[in-house]
Amino acid sequence: MLEEYKQKYTKPVIQYSVLEPNGLVLESDNGLFENFEKKNISDIHPFFETIIPILGESIEKETIFSCVHLNIESKEIISDIILQTFKNNKKPLLVIQDLTTHYNNYQTTAQVRNESVINSQILELKNTYLKEKEAFKNTFIANFSHELRDPLTGILTFSNILSKTKLDPKQKDYIQILNSTSSFLKKMIDDILDISKIESGKLDLSIEPFNFKKLLDEIKFNYTIKAKQKGLEFNYNYDHKLPEVIGGDAKRLRQVITNLLDNAIKFTHNGSVTFNVSLNQIRAQKASIHFEIIDTGIGIKEENFEDIFTSFNQVNKNESYKGTGLGLAIVKYLVELTNSKIKVVSNYGKGSTFSTNINFISNPSLKVTKEIDATKVVFNPSKKYNILLVEDSEIIQLSVLKILATRGQFFLDIVSKPEEVLTRMVDYDNEVDLVLMDIKLKEHRGDEIARQIRKLPEPHQRKVPIIAMTAKVFKEDLKLYKKAGINEVLKKPFDENQLLEIIAKHLE
Amino acid sequence: MKISKKIVLLGHFGVGKSSLIRRFVENTFSENYKVTIGVHIFKKNVEIPEKDTDVSLVIWDLEGNDDINNTRLSYLIGTNAFIYVYDVTRPATYENLQAEIDFLKEKQKNTPIKVVGNKNDLVTKAFLKENNDNFGRLTDLYVSAKTGNQVDFLFSKLAESLL
Numbered sequence: 001m002l003e004e005y006k007q008k009y010t011k012p013v014i015q016y017s018v019l020e021p022n023g024l025v026l027e028s029d030n031g032l033f034e035n036f037e038k039k040n041i042s043d044i045h046p047f048f049e050t051i052i053p054i055l056g057e058s059i060e061k062e063t064i065f066s067c068v069h070l071n072i073e074s075k076e077i078i079s080d081i082i083l084q085t086f087k088n089n090k091k092p093l094l095v096i097q098d099l100t101t102h103y104n105n106y107q108t109t110a111q112v113r114n115e116s117v118i119n120s121q122i123l124e125l126k127n128t129y130l131k132e133k134e135a136f137k138n139t140f141i142a143n144f145s146h147e148l149r150d151p152l153t154g155i156l157t158f159s160n161i162l163s164k165t166k167l168d169p170k171q172k173d174y175i176q177i178l179n180s181t182s183s184f185l186k187k188m189i190d191d192i193l194d195i196s197k198i199e200s201g202k203l204d205l206s207i208e209p210f211n212f213k214k215l216l217d218e219i220k221f222n223y224t225i226k227a228k229q230k231g232l233e234f235n236y237n238y239d240h241k242l243p244e245v246i247g248g249d250a251k252r253l254r255q256v257i258t259n260l261l262d263n264a265i266k267f268t269h270n271g272s273v274t275f276n277v278s279l280n281q282i283r284a285q286k287a288s289i290h291f292e293i294i295d296t297g298i299g300i301k302e303e304n305f306e307d308i309f310t311s312f313n314q315v316n317k318n319e320s321y322k323g324t325g326l327g328l329a330i331v332k333y334l335v336e337l338t339n340s341k342i343k344v345v346s347n348y349g350k351g352s353t354f355s356t357n358i359n360f361i362s363n364p365s366l367k368v369t370k371e372i373d374a375t376k377v378v379f380n381p382s383k384k385y386n387i388l389l390v391e392d393s394e395i396i397q398l399s400v401l402k403i404l405a406t407r408g409q410f411f412l413d414i415v416s417k418p419e420e421v422l423t424r425m426v427d428y429d430n431e432v433d434l435v436l437m438d439i440k441l442k443e444h445r446g447d448e449i450a451r452q453i454r455k456l457p458e459p460h461q462r463k464v465p466i467i468a469m470t471a472k473v474f475k476e477d478l479k480l481y482k483k484a485g486i487n488e489v490l491k492k493p494f495d496e497n498q499l500l501e502i503i504a505k506h507l508e
Numbered sequence: 509m510k511i512s513k514k515i516v517l518l519g520h521f522g523v524g525k526s527s528l529i530r531r532f533v534e535n536t537f538s539e540n541y542k543v544t545i546g547v548h549i550f551k552k553n554v555e556i557p558e559k560d561t562d563v564s565l566v567i568w569d570l571e572g573n574d575d576i577n578n579t580r581l582s583y584l585i586g587t588n589a590f591i592y593v594y595d596v597t598r599p600a601t602y603e604n605l606q607a608e609i610d611f612l613k614e615k616q617k618n619t620p621i622k623v624v625g626n627k628n629d630l631v632t633k634a635f636l637k638e639n640n641d642n643f644g645r646l647t648d649l650y651v652s653a654k655t656g657n658q659v660d661f662l663f664s665k666l667a668e669s670l671l
């Protein structure tokens with residue numbers, strides 16, 4: 001019985017053949033394929049051409065070929081092929097083993113694996129491409145914004161100077177408009193530059209002690225006026241438990257608060273804007289401070305809560321809401337840089353509340369280093385100063401000239417080549433008190449010239465304060481300037497007060 | 509007896525080895541990817557008018573590997589020429605080009621190797637130029653199984669050079 005079943009149901013999986021050294025099949029058991037006998041094996045399938053030279057080797061050797069696809073007389077199998085040769089002219093043995101089922105399973109696994117590897121490589125490639133594109137965009141924006149700054153400095157300075165001349169009321173109005181639109185333009189350029197820094201990971205906080213209360217008072221003052229101009233009420237609640245001086249990045253904190261307040265005023269048409277600041281706790285020299293900006297404006301739909309913080313994404317596409325739409329994206333990033341989160345709750349049509357808790361350094365020994373009141377920059381009235389301006393942009397030359405001229409206390413020399421700078425520096429009869437140095441001169445670099453000044457033989461000459469004027473203020477740039485011996489950097493575009501303030505600081 | 513030459517195609521998986529052979533042998537192409545396991549063997553006659561003869565090419569289409577060291581060495585026995593294929597669009601397939609070629613040179617001394625960059629239909633000439641210092645300097649020919657560009661040329665020049 002068993003033998004009968006075996007005969008009937010066993011599928012042969014192996015074929016043995018004995019060959020002549022030239023490839024002629026002497027015997028074959030027809031286990032898998034029929035009609036092997038009397039043929040040359042190399043005519044049966046091109047695979048066997050490869051084994052012919054081995055057949056002639058009269059040594060005891062086993063050669064294995066695994067996973068070979070054979071297609072013979074329209075029967076297809078995947079097989080392992082074993083060739084056994086012998087010493088003493090014994091005829092070689094060829095074994096073909098059918099492993100089709102086994103290898104088909106392997107094929108399925110390999111298919112899945114290879115496809116997923118290839119897909120992930122393609123994805124990686126796409127990502128690199130996208131990153132390159134993104135980096136290009138950011139550099140482009142950064143460079144482009146820098147180019148806008150010189151002309152903008154010119155516009156801001158001259159409209160400022162113009163506003164101080166004798167004007168009739170109509171002209172005064174025009175100047176007012178010129179001033180506010182160019183300030184608005186400056187703000188937009190600054191935002192775009194900030195975003196490009198943020199997106200390329202080049203923006204860092206600079207932590208220093210500052211007068212927190214004074215900063216808030218200033219903001220309150222400005223926004224009470226801004227709100228009133230739009231017919232809105234401005235409420236400000238200050239928690240008297242808050243420390244007056246804290247350590248943090250004052251400039252970026254101001255940016256967060258004013259961006260949120262600007263946003264609140266922009267989208268509120270009647271009612272009020274409320275600004276609350278309170279102390280959560282002080283622990284281990286850390287003050288956790290709660291900020292809250294509440295408006296009664298148009299509100300935000302819940303599905304848009306995420307979108308409002310995305311670059312260049314103005315949820316409200318209505319044309320009457322001007323701006324780049326970058327303000328909130330910057331807020332979100334800056335807040336996250338302090339390891340915190342910005343929260344928004346809103347009632348569509350009724351108003352929104354933005355809030356965040358930010359940690360600052362707080363301890364009683366914190367002192368604000370030096371603060372110069374921008375509105376009252378004073379110089380020793382009995383002295384005259386020699387300022388050397390190294391600059392080749394005529395707009396900036398004129399701007400600086402005009403600003404310093406208003407004080408009547410400065411002699412200004414303007415040069416643009418390294419030789420001229422050094423010649424002027426060693427003029428003993430008329431010593432330079434301070435150098436204002438443009439960094440990107442047409443043919444030279446200001447930081448290089450600064451290096452040369454720092455090598456002059458006379459101590460008081462080589463120690464002259466050098467202030468760089470530039471729009472390139474990325475971290476790497478600042479490091480470079482410092483290494484070149486530059487004392488401080490004045491960021492372009494600058495206004496009258498910023499220039500005078502920085503000069504005053506270094507002329508003491 | 510007719511002259512017969514064994515040509516082995518090697519390279520990472522998915523670079524288009526099987527497609528190049530299919531283009532050469534059957535003059536067809538498919539976008540579908542069926543992973544090759546083990547080896548498939550094809551045979552095609554090539555006429556060499558210059559030498560007034562013809563050669564039968566026995567072409568071995570090997571399973572692709574991301575490391576040539578995993579190649580089953582018995583497959584290489586008796587090889588007359590290698591075609592090493594990479595995919596110009598996937599850096600992983602040409603990152604170790606030099607090392608892979610060196611491996612072959614060591615295993616089969618004096619066997620000619622043709623290095624071809626496949627899928628040139630997917631990239632521009634400028635891209636190939638930009639990468640001259642990268643894969644370009646090691647490459648003999650850029651081809652496309654999809655368009656058939658340079659495929660016949662590759663095999664027939666190789667056959668001719670083997671005579």
Ligand SMILES: Nc1nc2c(ncn2[C@@H]2O[C@H](COP(=O)(O)OP(=O)(O)O)[C@@H](O)[C@H]2O)c(=O)[nH]1
Nearest residue numbers: 521522523524525526527539541627652653654
């Ligand atoms: N665009 C394009 N795709 C190709 C080309 N050659 C092969 N492919 C595709 O690439 C994939 C892998 O091809 P295949 O020949 O199986 O690669 P192998 O693993 O090296 O044998 C398949 O989806 C093919 O359709 C080519 O020249 N151009």
Ligand SMILES: [Mg+2]
Nearest residue numbers: 525526543544
């Ligand atoms: Mg294949």
